[in-house]
Amino acid sequence: MRRLLVATDFSPAARTAFEYTLQLAAHLQAEVHLLFINKVVSAETSLPEQHRRALIERDNREYGKKLQRWARHYPDQPREYVAAPNLHFHVRPGKAASGIIQAASELQVEAIVLGGREKHNIREHLFGSVTTQLIGRSPCPMLIIPEKARYQKLQSIALAVDITLSEERVFQQLKEVAKPLEASVQPFFVNMLPGEQDKIKLEQLDANGQRIDMVRDREITSGITYYLEQNQVQMLAMYIPRRAFHEHLLHGHLLRYMAWHTPLPLLLMRE
Known part of the structure; x- marks a missing residue:
């Protein structure tokens, strides 16, 4: 696996998955693509198209800055792994599951990495989480990292x-x-x-x-x-x-x- 896609929603579970992926990528000498899906703009369908696009561009720029700040702050990460992977940032508008699938296909990644939360709300139990929506639809293998997991060298x-x-x-x-x-x-x-x-x-x-x-x-x-x-x-x-x-x-x-x-x-x- 030489190209990994990590989808984040800035949650603690996503943090764990990102930290795990950085260390895994260091051992694999792999690229890491960090992705955030801006879901809010998909609801702004009542705006004129020109205004809607401007809103999307503005939000995506702000989320891009937030994504880079978030990626630089990983306190549980051993120092020797900080600069190891080739890290790329992506912000896209749309629905979470379909946006991740599209990004994975376009970037030709070899695995999608997601954080697994310990607790799930009633909506997720009824309709499924983003992770369960991706199962069976992902164009590549999926790696799900439990929220409390810490990287261990794979033996x-x-x-x-x-x-x-x-x-x-x-x-x-x-x-x-x-x-x-x-x-x-x-x-x-x-x-x-x-x-x-x-x-x-x-x-x-x-x-x-x-x-x-x-x-x-x-x-x-x-x-x-x-x-x-x-x-x-x-x-x-x-x-x-x-x-x-x-x-x-x-x-x-x-x-x-x-x-x-x-x-x-x-x-x-x-x-």
């Missing part, structure tokens, strides 16, 4: 797999991401079969010479959490095919749950 990435699907391609893609970080990729899956639950909780299997770990649990979310607690990993990766995304959207909201509750940075690989 191992846990890949949650569905053994009923062919995921060799995404496994190889993730290995390419991990290679410049000198990190390993460890696949695992959650076995929810009722007849298996009285056996060993965590077991190592061999699949054509590749180690794959199995967790026995009655729920996939608690099985994933258990695996992360039992292993020294610094990132969780998941691959959700489009058809599975719609299934989970209707049955349990797996992706939204993981995006909101993941204890580790979560990398969502797209189909």
